[in-house]
Amino acid sequence: MRFILCTAATLALAACASPGKDTYETICHKTSVAEVAGLFDTWNAALQTGDPKKVVTLYAADAVLLPTLSNSPRLSKADKMEYFEYFLQQRPRGSIDQRNIILECNTAIDTGLYTFAFGDGSTAKARYTYTYRRSGDGWLITSHHSSLLPQPQ
Helix, strand or coil: CCCCCCCHHHCCCCCECCCCCCCCCECCCCCCHHHHHHHHHHHHHHHHHCCHHHHHCCEEEEEEEECCCCCCCECCHHHHHHHHHHHHCCCCEEEEEEEEEEECCCEEEEEEEEEEECCCCCEEEEEEEEEEEEECCEEEEEEEEEEECCCCC
16 A cells, blocks of 8 residues: 655645555645644633533543643643643633744644743743644644743752
8 A cells, every 4th residue: 555645745735646456635724824723712712611521522532631721631631621620620721922833734833932821810930732623624633741830040
């Protein structure tokens, strides 16, 4: 079987395919930095609802969550629900401080620094990485790592 990988150069093309009997085909959907940046805004808006189910629906079934305020990896939907039930009690609102977005064929990476403001007036600065995969007509988070910034010495 032949496999052809779509690269960033083919992102704007309709498909990558290998001719012949055994063909692997991937449709590379066009995206933009602005669209991927908007995925964080969608996630942040889901936080504002206070409903962990709305947040968890943004994650792929096999997504890995390494959350900001927990030392436990969250692998299952139930694990993610448990974390967001706790996290949303803090009434978080995220804002991006610095970011770098990489676009690939049906995947994207958004990595940088963000700050959470909480309902009690406290804040937490953290580094983050979200990876996304195109799924149907939208995008799902496939991995999300967030860790508090180390304190200066």
